[in-house]
Amino acid sequence: MTELSFKPVATSHEVEQASRPSLSYWQDAGRRLFANVRAMISLFVIVFLLLMAYLGPFIWRVDHTEQHLDKTSQAPWVNRNAILISEDSPWQEVVVAEPTGTHRAPSNIEVVGEARTTSVGLKWDAVPNATAYRIYRHILQPVAGLPLGLPIGETENGTHVSFQDKMDIQQKTYWYSVVALDDEGNEFEEFTSIEVRPRLYITVGEALRLGHITDASNVEPGDTVRLDWHPLGTDYLGRDMLARLIKGAQVSLSIGIVAPLFFIIIGILIGSVSGFFGGVVDSILMRFTDIVIALPFLLFMILFMVWFGVEAGGSGIPAMVVALVLLSWPGVARLVRGEVLQIREHGYVEASRLLGGTNRWLIGRHMIPNTMGVVLVSFTFAVPATIFTEAFLSFIGMGVVPPTPSWGAMCNDGIRTMEKTPHELLFPALFISITVLAFNLLGDGLRDALDARMRARE
Amino acid sequence: MPRYIAMRLLQGIFTVWFIATATFGVMHSIPGDPLESDKAISQEIRENLEAKYGLDKRKITQYGIFLLNMVRGDFGWSFEHENRRVNDIIAEQFPVSATLGVLAIVFAGLGGILWGALTALYRNKWPDVVIIILVILGISVPSFVFATVGQLGIVTLNKTLGIDIPVAGWGTVWHMLIPALVLGLGTMAFLTRLMRTSMLEIVNADYIRTARSKGVPIAQIFARHQLRNAILPVLTVLGPSIAGITTGGFVVENVFGIPGLGKYFVTAVQQSDYGVIMGTTVFYGAFLVLMVIIVDLLYAVVDPRVRLNK
Numbered sequence: 125m126t127e128l129s130f131k132p133v134a135t136s137h138e139v140e141q142a143s144r145p146s147l148s149y150w151q152d153a154g155r156r157l158f159a160n161v162r163a164m165i166s167l168f169v170i171v172f173l174l175l176m177a178y179l180g181p182f183i184w185r186v187d188h189t190e191q192h193l194d195k196t197s198q199a200p201w202v203n204r205n206a207i208l209i210s211e212d213s214p215w216q217e218v219v220v221a222e223p224t225g226t227h228r229a230p231s232n233i234e235v236v237g238e239a240r241t242t243s244v245g246l247k248w249d250a251v252p253n254a255t256a257y258r259i260y261r262h263i264l265q266p267v268a269g270l271p272l273g274l275p276i277g278e279t280e281n282g283t284h285v286s287f288q289d290k291m292d293i294q295q296k297t298y299w300y301s302v303v304a305l306d307d308e309g310n311e312f313e314e315f316t317s318i319e320v321r322p323r324l325y326i327t328v329g330e331a332l333r334l335g336h337i338t339d340a341s342n343v344e345p346g347d348t349v350r351l352d353w354h355p356l357g358t359d360y361l362g363r364d365m366l367a368r369l370i371k372g373a374q375v376s377l378s379i380g381i382v383a384p385l386f387f388i389i390i391g392i393l394i395g396s397v398s399g400f401f402g403g404v405v406d407s408i409l410m411r412f413t414d415i416v417i418a419l420p421f422l423l424f425m426i427l428f429m430v431w432f433g434v435e436a437g438g439s440g441i442p443a444m445v446v447a448l449v450l451l452s453w454p455g456v457a458r459l460v461r462g463e464v465l466q467i468r469e470h471g472y473v474e475a476s477r478l479l480g481g482t483n484r485w486l487i488g489r490h491m492i493p494n495t496m497g498v499v500l501v502s503f504t505f506a507v508p509a510t511i512f513t514e515a516f517l518s519f520i521g522m523g524v525v526p527p528t529p530s531w532g533a534m535c536n537d538g539i540r541t542m543e544k545t546p547h548e549l550l551f552p553a554l555f556i557s558i559t560v561l562a563f564n565l566l567g568d569g570l571r572d573a574l575d576a577r578m579r580a581r582e
Numbered sequence: 583m584p585r586y587i588a589m590r591l592l593q594g595i596f597t598v599w600f601i602a603t604a605t606f607g608v609m610h611s612i613p614g615d616p617l618e619s620d621k622a623i624s625q626e627i628r629e630n631l632e633a634k635y636g637l638d639k640r641k642i643t644q645y646g647i648f649l650l651n652m653v654r655g656d657f658g659w660s661f662e663h664e665n666r667r668v669n670d671i672i673a674e675q676f677p678v679s680a681t682l683g684v685l686a687i688v689f690a691g692l693g694g695i696l697w698g699a700l701t702a703l704y705r706n707k708w709p710d711v712v713i714i715i716l717v718i719l720g721i722s723v724p725s726f727v728f729a730t731v732g733q734l735g736i737v738t739l740n741k742t743l744g745i746d747i748p749v750a751g752w753g754t755v756w757h758m759l760i761p762a763l764v765l766g767l768g769t770m771a772f773l774t775r776l777m778r779t780s781m782l783e784i785v786n787a788d789y790i791r792t793a794r795s796k797g798v799p800i801a802q803i804f805a806r807h808q809l810r811n812a813i814l815p816v817l818t819v820l821g822p823s824i825a826g827i828t829t830g831g832f833v834v835e836n837v838f839g840i841p842g843l844g845k846y847f848v849t850a851v852q853q854s855d856y857g858v859i860m861g862t863t864v865f866y867g868a869f870l871v872l873m874v875i876i877v878d879l880l881y882a883v884v885d886p887r888v889r890l891n892k
Contacts, residue, residue, distance in 0.1 A: 411593075414593070414597070415596070415597050415600045418594075418597045418601070418867065418870065418871050418874070419601060419604070419867065420601070420863060420866045420867050420870055422832055423847060423862065423863050423866060423867075424604075424605075424608075424863075426847070426848060426851050427605065427608050427609065427612075427851060427859070427863070428608065430612050430851050430852070431608050431611060431612050433612075433613065508722075512724060515724050515726075516724070516725075516726070516832070516833055519724075519726050519833055519836075520832055520833060520836050520844075520848060521848070522848060522851075532724075535724070535726060535727070536726075539726075539730055539837075542730060542734070543734070549727075549730065553723070553724065553727045556723075556724055557719075557722045557723045557724070557727075558722075560721070560722040560724075561718060561721070561722035564721060564722065
């Protein structure tokens with residue numbers, strides 16, 4: 125048995141190897157998030173909304189502040205091919221002889237010629253003993269027994285049985301009502317109504333003035349002119365809804381994202397310091413947090429909004445962000461503190477401390493990065509909550525200052541005309557709902573992806 | 583337990599003091615004062631008025647007087663509503679807001695528990711799907727939209743059925759139902775979701791399996807074990823929900839023209855009506871603080887595992 129009988133065993137260099145690359149916590153979470161269809165759709169929706177808010181103005185170049193009082197509350201997607209006419213033909217009054225009989229309501233009311241948005245002519249059969257007629261125009265069918273409101277005109281006497289309306293006629297359904305007056309100038313109770321739907325016409329002069337045609341010599345009456353297009357209609361001041369929604373998206377989203385960003389940073393600072401140091405620092409900070417949480421949120425939001433005030437011509441956005449930040453940080457602070465209290469007990473923190481890690485290092489390197497998951501989730505939930513708050517405040521008139529459009533403020537405007545033109549309320553409300561829903565679903569997805577313990581069982 | 587209650591109350595009093603101080607500070611730093619109005623008043627009248635309301639004294643003295651009066655439960659006079667005490671205004675408006683809020687909480691709580699239990703019972707069947715879709719709607723649609731839709735709904739209902747449910751205002755039970763329902767919808771949706779999760783978690787609990795293996799009827803397991811335990815997490819969020827309900831309350835009061843505190847407060851802030859602002863904020867804050875304490879105590883009563891010693 126010499127030394128030669130022994131042969132050293134060749135050391136195997138084969139180590140156990142993972143068949144797939146190892147994933148960090150964030151990579152793993154990212155994979156789970158990508159696999160979540162609902163969360164991914166929500167993410168796309170959010171990206172789309174952000175693109176709409178910040179790139180939209182470059183594509184849809186309509187001024188959101190421009191008012192057109194001649195086309196207020198226009199419905200979305202209406203016909204915009206107007207027929208050109210040179211000028212309205214002069215109005216021919218219809219005069220008849222004094223009729224006999226006992227009927228009291230004007231009968232056979234009819235439109236003279238064609239009802240156009242430039243003018244609508246009406247004529248009717250005369251009423252015995254009438255001294256004049258009053259003409260009313262409504263958007264909804266008038267109901268017998270209810271007051272008619274303000275007339276748009278009155279005829280000269282009882283034998284003049286026609287009327288021409290040239291006042292701000294739009295492309296929608298109108299109800300014209302004619303009521304006769306007795307010899308004391310009082311209205312008869314009976315009236316007759318007719319439903320009229322004017323066709324879109326424009327005079328050459330008007331088209332020139334609005335810049336739809338540049339030269340009157342190369343157009344002929346009967347040509348069609350394309351008017352301004354409002355794909356989502358206009359609001360009660362004739363402002364383009366799409367342009368306002370885009371601008372409103374900027375306002376609502378920037379408040380909804382910037383304010384949570386700030387209050388989450390403050391929350392992280394206070395929460396991590398409080399949880400890390402514990403003791404007196406902790407109790408002082410946490411008592412303060414308790415108090416701020418107990419403040420009546422909305423009352424103080426309103427107080428702060430007024431306090432920070434709005435300089436002339438301001439939008440009220442900075443005031444709202446500051447107020448939101450001041451009142452909303454405690455939730456995050458509590459959350460982060462709880463996390464830090466758990467992390468503090470872990471072995472790697474102790475190891476880091478033994479290796480000479482300073483407090484700043486421990487907080488910055490271990491505490492805050494490890495709370496990021498929770499913080500990210502609470503951020504995604506804070507955004508919709510903030511958008512809601514902004515909408516609430518703007519809705520009760522304590523939010524952004526008109527004419528700054530925010531979705532909430534637009535809803536507030538839209539409610540006034542809700543029954544006649546629901547689109548003014550519908551679109552901003554839809555945008556609020558979609559945004560809030562998307563952020564909520566994304567938040568759910570993130571929570572499921574980042575923390576298996578918190579995973580909602582659905 | 584009594585010690586805990588005493589601690590919480592003491593903390594509550596401190597919070598109310600903080601609310602009062604913060605409001606006082608903010609209010610007095612808002613430019614303008616209650617005597618500023620459209621009508622120009624002479625220097626002499628102004629001085630007299632300031633003396634009457636104590637506005638001529640130093641800020642710190644005013645603060646002291648205010649705190650002393652507050653301890654006595656007196657919020658002084660309103661500036662804008664002549665010869666009305668703030669206490670009277672609160673006594674008149676607050677019950678309206680509170681009734682609305684309490685009714686909304688009841689709706690939200692009962693509805694949330696009921697719907698949540700149903701979804702868990704019919705898990706992944708059509709009632710579950712329908713309710714979940716409604717819940718998503720309830721969470722993402724702002725309450726002012728519900729409010730307007732609700733109002734429109736009443737109008738159509740009145741027209742088609744020929745009945746006369748009031749569309750706006752306050753007074754009878756009929757005035758309250760729809761606004762309270764609308765106000766509670768968001769919270770109801772949130773609670774439904776919570777209840778569903780908590781029901782599904784309990785389905786797999788050991789004590790349910792034990793009960794099953796002992797042959798306890800399904801209905802009894804559902805009512806006695808599952809439902810009772812699942813309600814607990816729902817109760818914990820009821821406290822914070824109360825504050826959330828008051829937020830929506832302002833909007834609902836606005837839409838339905840209900841004479842609650844919300845409207846009064848907004849006007850008071852705009853007019854710098856010091857008395858009403860202070861009174862409303864402090865009273866409201868105290869009410870919220872008290873409510874949260876009560877909910878926490880109730881929670882301890884319902885769930886014996888919660889020990890209130892810290």
